[in-house]
Amino acid sequence: MSTTLPFASTETHPNYLNADYGWKSWLFTTDHKRIALLYLFSITAFFFVGGAFAVCMRLNMLTPEGLFSHDTYNKLFTMHGIIMVFFFLVPSIPATLGNFLVPMMIGARDLAFPRINLLSWYIYIIGGIIALTAVVEGGVDTGWTFYAPFSSTYSNTHVILAALGIFVSGFSSILTGLNFIVTIHKMRAPGMTWSRLPLFIWGHYATALIQVLGTPVIAITMVLLGLERLLHAGLFDPTVGGDPVLFQHLFWFYSHPAVYIMILPGMAVISEIVACFSRKAIFGYGFVAFSSIAIAVLSFLVWGHHLFVAGQSMYASMAFSFLSFLVAVPSAIKVFNWTATMYKGSVSYETPMLYAFGFIGLFTIGGLTGLFLATMAIDVHVTDTYFVIAHFHYVMVGGMVMAYLGGIHFWFPKITGRLYPEGWAKFAALVVFVGFNLTFFPQFILGYQGMPRRYAHYPPEFQALNVMSTAGASILAIGYLIPMIYLTWAWRHGPVSPQNPWNAKGLEWEQSPTPPPTFNFDHQPVVTEPAYNYSGQEQEVDVGG
Amino acid sequence: MLADSEMILAPHEPELQHQFDDSAQQLETSTLGMWVFLVTEIMFFGGMFGGYTIYRNMYPEAFASTSHFMNVTIGAINTGVLIFSSFTMVLAVRSAQLGRKKALIAFLILTLILGCVFLSLKYVEYHEKWVDHHIPGPGFHYADPRYIHQAQILFFLYFAMTGMHAIHMIVGAGLLTTLIVMAVRNRFSATWYTPVEMIGLYWHFVDIIWIFLFPLLYLIGHTAK
Amino acid sequence: MSHQIVSVKVYAAVFSALLALTITTVAVSKLELGEFNFIAAMTIAVIKGTLVVMFFMDVRRATSMTKLFVGAGLFWLAILLVFLLSDYLSRGWHPSLRWL
Numbered sequence: 064m065s066t067t068l069p070f071a072s073t074e075t076h077p078n079y080l081n082a083d084y085g086w087k088s089w090l091f092t093t094d095h096k097r098i099a100l101l102y103l104f105s106i107t108a109f110f111f112v113g114g115a116f117a118v119c120m121r122l123n124m125l126t127p128e129g130l131f132s133h134d135t136y137n138k139l140f141t142m143h144g145i146i147m148v149f150f151f152l153v154p155s156i157p158a159t160l161g162n163f164l165v166p167m168m169i170g171a172r173d174l175a176f177p178r179i180n181l182l183s184w185y186i187y188i189i190g191g192i193i194a195l196t197a198v199v200e201g202g203v204d205t206g207w208t209f210y211a212p213f214s215s216t217y218s219n220t221h222v223i224l225a226a227l228g229i230f231v232s233g234f235s236s237i238l239t240g241l242n243f244i245v246t247i248h249k250m251r252a253p254g255m256t257w258s259r260l261p262l263f264i265w266g267h268y269a270t271a272l273i274q275v276l277g278t279p280v281i282a283i284t285m286v287l288l289g290l291e292r293l294l295h296a297g298l299f300d301p302t303v304g305g306d307p308v309l310f311q312h313l314f315w316f317y318s319h320p321a322v323y324i325m326i327l328p329g330m331a332v333i334s335e336i337v338a339c340f341s342r343k344a345i346f347g348y349g350f351v352a353f354s355s356i357a358i359a360v361l362s363f364l365v366w367g368h369h370l371f372v373a374g375q376s377m378y379a380s381m382a383f384s385f386l387s388f389l390v391a392v393p394s395a396i397k398v399f400n401w402t403a404t405m406y407k408g409s410v411s412y413e414t415p416m417l418y419a420f421g422f423i424g425l426f427t428i429g430g431l432t433g434l435f436l437a438t439m440a441i442d443v444h445v446t447d448t449y450f451v452i453a454h455f456h457y458v459m460v461g462g463m464v465m466a467y468l469g470g471i472h473f474w475f476p477k478i479t480g481r482l483y484p485e486g487w488a489k490f491a492a493l494v495v496f497v498g499f500n501l502t503f504f505p506q507f508i509l510g511y512q513g514m515p516r517r518y519a520h521y522p523p524e525f526q527a528l529n530v531m532s533t534a535g536a537s538i539l540a541i542g543y544l545i546p547m548i549y550l551t552w553a554w555r556h557g558p559v560s561p562q563n564p565w566n567a568k569g570l571e572w573e574q575s576p577t578p579p580p581t582f583n584f585d586h587q588p589v590v591t592e593p594a595y596n597y598s599g600q601e602q603e604v605d606v607g608g
Numbered sequence: 609m610l611a612d613s614e615m616i617l618a619p620h621e622p623e624l625q626h627q628f629d630d631s632a633q634q635l636e637t638s639t640l641g642m643w644v645f646l647v648t649e650i651m652f653f654g655g656m657f658g659g660y661t662i663y664r665n666m667y668p669e670a671f672a673s674t675s676h677f678m679n680v681t682i683g684a685i686n687t688g689v690l691i692f693s694s695f696t697m698v699l700a701v702r703s704a705q706l707g708r709k710k711a712l713i714a715f716l717i718l719t720l721i722l723g724c725v726f727l728s729l730k731y732v733e734y735h736e737k738w739v740d741h742h743i744p745g746p747g748f749h750y751a752d753p754r755y756i757h758q759a760q761i762l763f764f765l766y767f768a769m770t771g772m773h774a775i776h777m778i779v780g781a782g783l784l785t786t787l788i789v790m791a792v793r794n795r796f797s798a799t800w801y802t803p804v805e806m807i808g809l810y811w812h813f814v815d816i817i818w819i820f821l822f823p824l825l826y827l828i829g830h831t832a833k
Numbered sequence: 834m835s836h837q838i839v840s841v842k843v844y845a846a847v848f849s850a851l852l853a854l855t856i857t858t859v860a861v862s863k864l865e866l867g868e869f870n871f872i873a874a875m876t877i878a879v880i881k882g883t884l885v886v887m888f889f890m891d892v893r894r895a896t897s898m899t900k901l902f903v904g905a906g907l908f909w910l911a912i913l914l915v916f917l918l919s920d921y922l923s924r925g926w927h928p929s930l931r932w933l
Contacts, residue, residue, distance in 0.1 A: 173627035175637045241644045249637045276909045279648045283655035296744035296764035303757035379920040647906035654910040658917050695848040698889045705838050812889045819881045823874035827862035
């Protein structure tokens, strides 16, 4: 049993890192901060597994005739999608930064249900192992969307294993969401009214609502898919009267809100970063807070935009199209408000803020292209092309992953008690930005020109842009590897961080030591200020309860 | 002398976990947590109710045909059994509130027995279906050739919905057993009986699912041609 | 929530009502009422479910937050069912436009 951590904790005050040593103290912990780190390491591992599949895919796309057979390529993009969506994007910020910060930001000692928190990590790991087993056993080739009847009847790959992995990991997501909802309702410190909550909390609350309401439906969909594969009753088989579109309805009922599970926490992080590095309260706090809730609610009303060409009724499609336009409004409100926050703020360009800038620009592009896709007349032409792929990578990678990196950097001192090397971090952010755009912008053009997605081989006229995209991907890969190196280095060898290196507002920065003690605070915080009180106002008139 | 076999436990300190300030907060938190979980269960079953609704709408004649094979008698008895078990469960919670250990244990055992009666009758039903070759899969066979395929889809949904419900009953039975053991070991008192209350909520929820499953699967379509 | 302990009488009354409604729904199902069979069965089921939620699960005396969550759960189920049905029921509206 080791008595030292692999990384040094130099703080002499007792903190959550040096409170106890040994693998048992980590694997049986109920401390939300340690659980956040358990998630951080596992999620990072899955990111690189999913990334490895992406590398293979981009290598394949260098030439029109490709490197792999059609069957193998089908498996590559399927596993890339499954791992990235279910084992990286969905848990990412909530399970890492959310777990670490939600109790701290509201002034609580822990989440409402610490043991359920640990259970959710174990469930995630079990689901992940099942999914990896599917990979090792030869993969799945249905696409991460598992469309029937191919997935239910004709595919000869390990669909049931993959579905089981997703089913299991879904419960991890549900439990995290449940924990956050109850915690935010019941565990706020005295004086922490809803209207004083950091927007990070509002964002995670909205995310948790989606996790709780949506994930059960993908769970039952995976069950039905698995049973159908076993019994061949015909639930989704058109040759015997089943309806494959029913599968798509049930699948997307979750999977569309799921993309908001992925982006809302990213937006939550951006709000914190923009406020801190503009030295200004977020403009229109109420609007931003309610926009998170609005996104959560509206996200459930738009799933049919994935079924425009699937045979869905035209009238339902029109309704879904209109509602999809509507859901863009609260997202746009956030972008306007972040921008307004920076206006006449005292903006500085530390790494988290660089990622925030990247997020705002790239998410806007991704979001706007979403509107093109919501327009039925355009969607008919660009659906199932690289246009869609570019759209969601702009929001997910240009948006979410950048927010994730920004958040990791912003709270790195709080989590580790160390400072990361700012020079290298800025450089890596730049590499990521350049690599990302070089990878995915050509894909908008490719899609518009008609290149279909999920094709292992393509007509030669598309090669130039594909080569550009692959070149970009290699730069992006480097951009992701650099932080892995310096963050790991900094955890061991970085300079010791002061309590509040950014001079940020928020209970986690102002009233908790760095790194925090196991129960987060030395004294129960009592809140008297609004959030983001960068202008040093006295207690504001409390308009909310 | 106590008039009957009531044993009133002396109130002891409720088990306060470190993250809570007081036991009221802990109880409210647990209750909200259980309700959030039940909301997830609504959506979980909802997916199957959705599929059922679509196919019933799509194939009304096949649905009418298959509904003749639903054992209304067993279904009705089972409904009564579950309602009765909800009644005993609520009395169990009430006994806990009053600190009556023996009554608590008795009602929990009664609820468990009723749950097992339900599951046994379910087994009888499933066995009937197996004999009739109505279980979807390679052994499936349906008498009316017009509706073979559609009937298999409908029976698939029947088994998926009642099967998922039965799994929840089995889990409930396990939870009840845990409660009984805890009660026997004096873990509950009039001031702390949260697990009893929470598992009670779960049990009632599973009852409500059945309250909807019963008419949808067994009763409607009977009079259709 | 145990502010005031509910009497056995109330629980027994609810229990009897539930049994009575079960008998009723079985009886009604034997009658030939066409579309109304479905409506009747669902109405009775909703009443039974409401009784269980309000009395056995004590939502009647619960906090507004609890009531909100119960309502939200049911509302979300409604979203799933209604939007799902909106596709299937409207597919046949204008056959000439089905190519879309």
